Amino acid sequence: MRSVLDEWRPVVDETIESLLPRTVDDAYLTDFFGDATYAYDSTAIQHALADPIWELLDRGGKRWRAVLFLLFVEAFDEDPEEFLEYAAIPEILHNGTIIVDDVEDGATHRRGEPALHHTHGTDISLNAGNAMYFLPLKVLTRDPADLPPDARLAAYEMLTHELNRTHLGQGMDICWHNEKAVRISEGEYLEMCACKTGCLARIVARLAAIVTENQDDEMAVAKYAEEMAVAFQIADDVLDVEYALEEGGDFGKGVGNDIREGKKTLMVIHAADNAAPEDIARLEELLWSEENTDEEVMEAIDILEAAGSVEYAKQTAQDLSESATGHLEELDLAPEPTEKLTAFAEFVVEREI
Template identity: 45%
Template sequence: RILSSYAKIVNEVLEKYVPRAVDENWLKDLFGEAEYRYELDALNKSIFEPFWDLADRGGKRWRPALMLMIYEAFGGDPREIAPLSVIPEVIHNGTLAVDDVEDGSEYRRGKPCIHRIYGEDIAINMGNTMYYLPLTVLRKLNLKPEKRLRILEEYVETMLKLSFGQAMDIAWHRGLVESVDEKQYLQMTLFKTGALAGFAAKLAAIIAEVPEEKARLAQRFAELIAVAFQIQDDVLNVVGDEAKYGKEIGGDITEGKRTLMVIHALRNLPPRDARRLREILDMRTDDRKLVGEAIELMKKAGSIEYAKQVSRSLAEKALENLKELIPEEERRRKLESLANFLITREY
């Protein structure tokens, strides 16, 4: 419920900056007069239609909501910075389209992935477009040049972290690295999932002109919540309710992902069981019996409970950061509610 009012604000501006279909005037505004002639149909069918197919499926919009809530907690009106909230949200949707191709995923938000409907070429190009398109918001806003520069610097660092995090994840599930430990997993997740949430928080801090120490606390709060969120997502992937979750249960096992639960299980199972778990992961199988066997091995090692515990512990650390950032209880209540929702959700 707490997300819905902020999601409404985000959805309103989203359509303004990423239209459902572009026309000649929109392109002129972006690039100027065509040197020859723009071809609108191709752009709409290969970029904007697939983007909105994904965006209309829902999604929690929690990254832009987090940004608006942090700005509000700093004493601002969230509607003042609503246009900037499209930046983390649009980038996030772009990464989903590309990640799903790279992971060979079947479903996203309860429907076939974008590449399964439109093709891999369209999904990748649409996703890549969404890494850059939302930055055009900066041209429309009356920001001081130094603020704009800071946002762009943070953006470049964020995009590098996203790519580096994804590189680690891919290398691990392709078996390019012999073994991975818990700290390496947390660093990967901090890059892959935490960076964009941290960027959203940093955007709010830059616009609110808070001291650097507060900006860093806001960023750290968002990053920790995002890592806790991702671990909860990994848990739901093996023990969630598929109807609520919107993705195939056990999909991470089929992809051979090295989640926190897998890392914990490989370290704590008897050698024979650990070998068997590794064997199933390396098969990249969608056989329900084998996927179920892998889940049972993780349960046997206590890995699912362990992951839930780590997620809770990270959320507690995040809330400690939040208390330091926003000492007044009333002003941080919404952020606390959001944090609690993200780590106890079932979808």
């Protein structure tokens, strides 16, 4: 699966650059946004949009949402090359949410470097992140695949619906982060993941079905994408714990981030339901602390392990991955890309440290 991601990433970046060049000028602004009523300040727009956005994109990221979209297009027996601009939609949206999330979470780093609000300021970062919610809509306006009107309308309505749900998920996550007690249920946590992480994946699948005019299969592929994305989130949280265990408690800054940030992961929720009362109280205290030593991070992880919560989360992610691939079996998709979609659902839960 890594080879598929590596193959498509440069193509995806070139496509994003065609929508938002690294260097903007008046000619680009006029072509993309229309004639200025008075005059554009391309220097200011360069500083406020292009520079921070490309600084983030150049730091890395697998571009798996764009690649997943292209695999769906291929599975629907269409040429992915003809829909490249549409593949950029979920990728730009995702990176916009990252910028805004980092401000809301007070994050210090992103992809190994200081978060954008530390390098460019909160005002520029929020504006750039919000702009990335709207820039992709220009793809539908430009309509490079010459979609029929009903398909374009369906794409607009789908994006509006899913992006609203994304903010429901973020709202729940923020609220829980600001509470000391672990009071939420597993179902509420999974719903948060389905909104916050799953909706972007659903956008990938639903958009591919809409633009290739396969709306009859839209909700089945959306269910695959949602469950795969929730599995991805849970597996990512497990990796954070396993990385800390691999380092043996001598890992320094940047590892055990979920404990340090006080995240209410599935492991924490499971432990709150299954650990001894004194362990639950101590876990809540550690998660609520503004700063944790390496020893305290390991103490929290020991509580999770003793309650069987790490293994429980791993099994939940595995079950979701298997359920996701089951939705593909209901459809008449092209075999080779379907095999890659199945492999992708397996990849998200089998990644190694």
